[in-house]
Amino acid sequence: MTKPFDEMFDDGHKPRPHYREFNEWLSRQSDSHLALKREEAELIFRRIGITFAVYGDEKGTERTIPFDQVPRIIPAKEWSVLEDGLKQRVKALNMFLHDIYHEEKILKAGLIPKEQIFNNSQYRPEMRFVEVPRNIYAHIAGIDIIRAGAGEYYVLEDNLRVPSGVSYMVENRKMMMRLFPDLFEKHRVAPVEHYPDLLLECLKTAIHSSPNKPNVVVLTPGMYNSAYFEHSYLAQQMGVELVEGKDLFVKNEQVFMRTTQGPQLVDVIYRRVDDDFLDPLALRSDSTLGIPGILNAYRSGNVGIANAIGTGIADDKSIYPYVPSMIEFYLNEKPILQNVPTFQCRKKEDLQYTLANLKDLVVKETHGAGGYGMLIGPVATSEEIENFRKYLTAHPDKYIAQPTLALSTCPTFVEAGIAPRHIDLRPLVLSGKQIKMVQGGLTRVALKEGSLVVNSSQGGGTKDTWVLES
Amino acid sequence: MLSRTADCLYWMARYTERAENTARMLDVAYQTSLMPQPSDLMQESWRKLLNVSLLEKLFETKYTEYNRENILKFMIFDDDNPSSIVSCLNAARVNARIIRGKIPSEVWETQNLSWLDLHKFLPESSAHDPSAFFEWVKYRCHLFRGVVFGTMLSNEALHFMEFGTYLERADNTARILKAKYRFSGEQSQHHVNQHSLLKVEGKTETFDFYHWVSLLRSVSAFEIFRQTYSDQITPERVVELLVFNPQLPRSLTRCIDQLLLIITLLKNNKSKEIERLIGKLKSEFDYSTIDDIYTEGLDQFIQRFLEKINHIADEFSSIFLIPLSA
Numbered sequence: 001m002t003k004p005f006d007e008m009f010d011d012g013h014k015p016r017p018h019y020r021e022f023n024e025w026l027s028r029q030s031d032s033h034l035a036l037k038r039e040e041a042e043l044i045f046r047r048i049g050i051t052f053a054v055y056g057d058e059k060g061t062e063r064t065i066p067f068d069q070v071p072r073i074i075p076a077k078e079w080s081v082l083e084d085g086l087k088q089r090v091k092a093l094n095m096f097l098h099d100i101y102h103e104e105k106i107l108k109a110g111l112i113p114k115e116q117i118f119n120n121s122q123y124r125p126e127m128r129f130v131e132v133p134r135n136i137y138a139h140i141a142g143i144d145i146i147r148a149g150a151g152e153y154y155v156l157e158d159n160l161r162v163p164s165g166v167s168y169m170v171e172n173r174k175m176m177m178r179l180f181p182d183l184f185e186k187h188r189v190a191p192v193e194h195y196p197d198l199l200l201e202c203l204k205t206a207i208h209s210s211p212n213k214p215n216v217v218v219l220t221p222g223m224y225n226s227a228y229f230e231h232s233y234l235a236q237q238m239g240v241e242l243v244e245g246k247d248l249f250v251k252n253e254q255v256f257m258r259t260t261q262g263p264q265l266v267d268v269i270y271r272r273v274d275d276d277f278l279d280p281l282a283l284r285s286d287s288t289l290g291i292p293g294i295l296n297a298y299r300s301g302n303v304g305i306a307n308a309i310g311t312g313i314a315d316d317k318s319i320y321p322y323v324p325s326m327i328e329f330y331l332n333e334k335p336i337l338q339n340v341p342t343f344q345c346r347k348k349e350d351l352q353y354t355l356a357n358l359k360d361l362v363v364k365e366t367h368g369a370g371g372y373g374m375l376i377g378p379v380a381t382s383e384e385i386e387n388f389r390k391y392l393t394a395h396p397d398k399y400i401a402q403p404t405l406a407l408s409t410c411p412t413f414v415e416a417g418i419a420p421r422h423i424d425l426r427p428l429v430l431s432g433k434q435i436k437m438v439q440g441g442l443t444r445v446a447l448k449e450g451s452l453v454v455n456s457s458q459g460g461g462t463k464d465t466w467v468l469e470s
Numbered sequence: 471m472l473s474r475t476a477d478c479l480y481w482m483a484r485y486t487e488r489a490e491n492t493a494r495m496l497d498v499a500y501q502t503s504l505m506p507q508p509s510d511l512m513q514e515s516w517r518k519l520l521n522v523s524l525l526e527k528l529f530e531t532k533y534t535e536y537n538r539e540n541i542l543k544f545m546i547f548d549d550d551n552p553s554s555i556v557s558c559l560n561a562a563r564v565n566a567r568i569i570r571g572k573i574p575s576e577v578w579e580t581q582n583l584s585w586l587d588l589h590k591f592l593p594e595s596s597a598h599d600p601s602a603f604f605e606w607v608k609y610r611c612h613l614f615r616g617v618v619f620g621t622m623l624s625n626e627a628l629h630f631m632e633f634g635t636y637l638e639r640a641d642n643t644a645r646i647l648k649a650k651y652r653f654s655g656e657q658s659q660h661h662v663n664q665h666s667l668l669k670v671e672g673k674t675e676t677f678d679f680y681h682w683v684s685l686l687r688s689v690s691a692f693e694i695f696r697q698t699y700s701d702q703i704t705p706e707r708v709v710e711l712l713v714f715n716p717q718l719p720r721s722l723t724r725c726i727d728q729l730l731l732i733i734t735l736l737k738n739n740k741s742k743e744i745e746r747l748i749g750k751l752k753s754e755f756d757y758s759t760i761d762d763i764y765t766e767g768l769d770q771f772i773q774r775f776l777e778k779i780n781h782i783a784d785e786f787s788s789i790f791l792i793p794l795s796a
Contacts, residue, residue: 048575049567049582223568236571247474258473260626260790261738 004406005151006420007072018075018468021186026070026411026418034069034413037179041067044178050171052226052456065168066461067175068412072423072443076190079439079467082145082153082427085336086437088327090141090429093158093314095330097137101127101310106329112322117313122367124275124310126282130299132308133208136431139306140199140270142166145425145441146340147408154340154405156424158323160307160315162272165442166428167230168462170195172442176464188469190439195428196237199270202432203238206268207304214267214304217241217257219248221273221289226457231272245273250293255303268304269294275309317366317400318344340405346397354401355392358385361401362452363392376452378404407452410463412445422446424454425465439467475569476630477791482565482581483634489558490611491642495519495649496545496555497604498688503538505680516541522649523553542600547593555607559588574621577614584610626736633732633786640725641779643689647712648772650685651705682708689720709768710760722775726752729782736790744785751778 008019015023042064045051051062074082099105100117107114117123142163144156173192177184203216220231222244235242247257248266256263271278277287282295297303313319321342324335343350343361354361358377365373375388392399409420427441443463444454454460499519503512516536520526525544528551533540548554552561566573566581587610591603615635622628682703686692691711698715699707715721730748737745763771 046586047579047583049570049578223564232571241472241475242569242571243472244474247472260471260473260476260630260736 003149004420004422005147005149005408007147007408007410007423008070009411018073018470022071022073022183025183025186031417037069038067038413041069041175041179044175045171050167050229052229053224065456066447067172068445068447068461068463069176069179070411070413070418071176071464071466072410072425073466073468076439076467076469079190081336083437083439085153086143086427086429087435088331088333088336089143089155089158089323090138090431091435092327092330093141093160093323094136094138094431096326097308097311097314098132098135099330100313102129106326109329111325111329112319116318120313120316120318122310122312122316124313126295126299127308127310131208131301133206133301133304134433136206137308137311138314139202139206139308139431141429141431142426143429145337145427146405147425148405151408153337155323155337156340157317157320158315159426160311161274162307163426163428164227164230164272165426165444165462166195167233169428169438169440169442169465171233172462172464173440187466190467190469192438192440192465195438196234198430198436198438199234200238200240202430202436203268203270203304203306205432206306208301211267215240215265216268216270217243217248217266219243219245219269219271219273221277225272227272234270245287245289245291248291248294250291250297253293253297253300253302255291255294255297266303268306270306275312278305278309317364318346318397320400340402343401345392345399345401350401351392351396354399355389358389360404362404363388363399363401366398366400376404379450379452404452407446407454410443410445412447412461412463414447414449419449421449422452422454423463440465471572471626471630473791475572476626477787478565478569479573479627479630480634480786480791482562482569483631484638485558485562485565486581486611486614487635487638488553488642489555489562490608491639491646492545492553492555492558493604493607493611494688494690495642495646496542497601498650498684500538500542500600500604502681502684513537518649520544522645525551525553543593546600546603556588559585559607559610572627574617576617576621580610580614580617584614629732629735630790633729633736636725636728636732637779637783637786639720640722640729641776643712643720643722643725644772644775644779646685646688647709648769650681650688651709651768679703686711689718691718691720694718706760706764709763713763714755714758714760723755726755738789740789744782744789747778747782747785751782 008015008023010016045064045067049062051064053062096106100107100123106112107117138160140163142159142165144159146154146156148154170193200216204214207214216238217240218231218235218238220228220242222228225231232242241257243257248255249258249263250256251263255266255269257266273289276284277289279290279292279295280287281292283290294303294305295309298305298309321339321344324339327333327335343354345351345354345363354363358375361375361377363375363377375384377385380388407422407424410423411418412421414421423443423445425441425443427437430436443465444456445461445463446452446454447459447461451459456462496519499515502515513536516538517526519541520529520536529540529544532548532550533544544551544554546555549557551557563581563585566578570578591606618628618631682705683692685708686695686703689712695703695708695711698711701707711718711721713722716723716727718724726748730752733741733745733748
């Protein structure tokens with residue numbers, strides 16, 4: 001593993017230009033002052049209840065996600081390249097989704113093997129030939145970005161189903177401004193708090209007919225979902241209703257919500273419930289989270305659903321290796337952002353390479369998410385590696401492998417003081433009439449020394465992310 | 471507004487009110503238990519306290535003896551007891567959390583902070599000074615109402631909370647009256663018959679005096695009693711005040727007046743029946759006197775009242791909170 005890229009300091013241990021001002025500020029702060037501020041942040045997060053429920057914990061314990069006070073700074077010039085790359089990628093992914101549910105041009109051109117699509121459980125035959133508004137499937141896309149050894153950006157994965165984290169992006173900014181207002185006098189940081197406005201604007205375009213004031217709702221699995229705070233937060237910020245499945249019903253292929261003044265028509269559903277659970281009539285019959293008959297209402301075009309049903313096929317890790325060629329195929333452009341080199345274990349030679357190099361690779365389940373079901377070779381025990389080898393040999397088509405990239409590090413305030421920790425970045429891309437983004441994203445940080453796992457479910461924290469005008 | 475949102479608002483308010491009234495009732499019971507009295511009498515009064523809230527059975531599955539320590543543990547900290555103060559504050563907070571996007575953040579934060587601070591009181595520490603704990607609960611609930619009153623739009627959301635508050639309060643005041651009155655009535659039936667406490671001699675008289683004072687205090691009505699009657703405390707005056715005084719915030723009449731007012735603000739095309747139920751109850755109160763209550767018997771009167779309140783609550787739920795179909 002090569003030496004990781006440090007976001008703040010160059011190889012001569014000098015602060016990079018965009019961190020100069022901040023570094024000077026940081027050097028004036030004592031550890032005890034920072035510790036005090038960290039405690040203050042924790043208290044505020046608890047009081048306002050920015051917490052998530054831990055799965056499998058019967059006592060219903062709620063945890064806060066640790067917030068780190070050292071921001072991740074991206075110079076505006078670098079950001080604008082990233083932004084172009086992200087928009088390009090999401091545009092191609094939406095075109096791909098439309099294509100495989102209609103003409104299948106990319107399959108006919110032989111760029112992606114047919115069985116890769118049709119044998120994939122994430123492909124939804126129910127969506128074939130369904131016309132979705134503006135041909136947009138992934139209205140909200142969360143693209144995970146990492147930075148490797150020499151500082152080059154890579155796309156690690158695309159999240160096109162129900163990506164979360166954006167509430168932390170906004171709340172982290174608010175917290176930072178509350179704890180250290182003086183920092184914002186010296187830095188011109190691009191604002192991110194208008195994300196909910198952009199989201200609402202985007203959602204209002206997700207329906208065929210254009211009612212005067214479309215009734216948009218946010219659909220949540222309920223308060224025990226780990227992202228419930230975010231669902232509630234976004235509904236509140238957009239000024240729309242937060243509903244659960246049982247609040248909605250379908251009549252004459254239209255969706256209504258139950259209100260104190262009788263049924264009220266619903267136009268667009270921003271759903272934070274997975275495909276499988278949306279409609280117990282058409283999808284998983286044991287789902288209590290969904291709305292019977294909603295798939296029919298959707299197919300008839302009477303209700304908009306964001307993201308569309310069936311987007312999971314495009315963010316599946318087995319499809320990920322093809323995204324750069326999608327960009328060339330649909331847009332006739334060179335991809336601006338690179339993929340991490342990926343070995344598809346379903347291919348014989350890739351599997352052989354993977355099995356021979358397990359110690360150096362990260363192996364992931366193609367359908368997995370949240371940092372579960374993966375092997376990080378360099379930090380795994382030999383027993384873990386041997387166990388994994390068995391799964392891999394038995395079901396090679398379920399896995400991909402990637403070289404262990406030295407995720408970039410950012411100084412982080414930990415028990416021992418300020419020390420480098422690995423980070424990633426999740427910006428959100430909104431596709432409506434145009435493709436829009438706020439300048440920034442959620443930076444996640446692996447708080448354990450040397451750890452590469454940034455997921456909050458596995459002890460990760462978050463940082464404020466600054467796109468800095470120079 | 472979503473029916474489910476209305477449901478959460480209503481229950482958030484009800485549980486907060488219940489937490490407060492439970493604290494009030496326990497505080498009075500605790501203070502009374504500190505006065506010199508025969509132990510069987512004391513045990514009996516603890517039992518009655520649970521009896522009016524229909525909690526005897528549950529208590530007896532966990533404890534053998536009706537004493538101060540057990541009752542306080544059961545009514546303050548027991549998670550298995552849905553009416554314990556901890557359970558009420560937790561339920562209020564869970565409901566608030568579900569609809570946190572629909573209420574002002576200060577309202578949510580007040581509920582959340584009450585719940586977080588609650589964990590600073592441990593069963594051991596509050597055993598030393600239960601009154602301080604009850605006082606804390608009361609003031610947190612006062613604060614909650616104040617924040618609601620000071621930050622919420624005067625709209626449907628507020629009305630659903632108000633309805634829950636007054637319904638719960640009507641129920642609780644009636645139960646407090648029942649618990650305390652029955653107990654005293656059995657001990658000194660002749661006082662009531664003779665319409666005076668003066669003729670009774672000795673200890674019972676002093677004890678009864680403190681008994682009525684504590685009952686009045688539990689609904690913050692002791693000072694009001696003095697103002698209103700500036701006269702001897704007699705059982706029927708206490709009953710008259712708590713049942714009929716339209717100005718006393720916790721009297722039954724006041725609660726019904728408020729319920730009627732709020733239902734006219736909330737009404738929809740299915741609410742005719744509940745408007746009728748509340749209206750009918752109000753007219754019964756408007757045209758009754760304390761003598762009517764004694765003719766019927768206070769116990770039966772309160773029992774009938776509780777049934778009506780229950781019926782109104784069921785009707786309210788089925789119309790506004792859980793509409794079964796389109």
